[in-house]
Amino acid sequence: MPIPSIHGVHKRSLLRDDVYQSLRDAIVNGTFAPGERLKDTELEQWLGVSRTPIREALLRLERAGLAIAVPGRATIVAPFDLASTISAQQVVAAMHELAARLVVPSLTAEHTTEMEEANARFAMALQDQNVDAALLADDDFHGVFVARCGNTVIPEVLEQSTPVLRRVERVHFASFAARTSVSQHDEIIRFARVGDAEGAARVSRENWLSLRYALPE
Incomplete structure (x- = not known):
């Protein structure tokens, strides 16, 4: 080895x-x-x-x-397995959707500013084709909701389910299609700033489900 x-x-x-x-x-x-x-x-x-x-x-x-x-x-x-990857994607999308729904009503301007800064780093990393930096910035962005949602089960489930998606994320963040995530992040922030939990939850789910475009046919 x-x-x-x-x-x-x-x-x-x-x-x-x-x-x-x-x-x-x-x-x-x-x-x-x-x-x-x-x-x-x-x-x-x-x-x-x-x-x-x-x-x-x-x-x-x-x-x-x-x-x-x-x-x-x-x-x-483990070899790449499409079925288990799709299953993990569905669970991860649902957990981030729930985290957004729970946290947005109590989110502060400081928190949304933190998300804006993470998304700016994410956009720069994509532009520089720095996949590792993009992964870190994306984690920081979504981590704002997860860390403050008040549900301790959500991070536990994400720790279990997210790793299998990393292979797909690396492929996605190396492609031009990943640029749409930047605008989705902006939309999540916009909903969060006005206290629209349902809007933020919906786009959070869509953001994670967009990884399907990096899945092999």
Whole structure:
């Protein structure tokens, strides 16, 4: 299994979440290819952590649909699966729709300004064809609603369902079609500023469902 050339990128005090995110990102960006075996010893060398947080991260990746445990053999990177990706997309769209509906009535001008700044960074990243920066900015934009919606189940469900969409998001954000997300974000902000929860919820859902254009036929 080829691994990144830089070893020990994480110290032993690394949080479990950081190990998971590193492995997740390596799968999503293609460093680890579909069907590739994920070997504990090589992952330990790369991440600079013990086997325990790696095994915990692999279990989370399996639950997220990005890895498959082959009994008695190994854990491999899951191949792209259209049906599970569509299912995850539907759940994620519904969660962001609900978050918008819950949070907009109590949203402040400070929060919408935060969304505007995130969307400006998103637009710039798309223009620069910087997919990683676009993903971060998009997360920051939608995170304003999720972090303040008051429903703790929503982020838990999103953590479970969103990772499998990352592959599709990377394809989408590398295409010209992603520019429509910038205007959709602007529309969400406009509805949020006037307290229109239903309008913001509807466009939030449409925004996530627009990923269907990046799905293979």
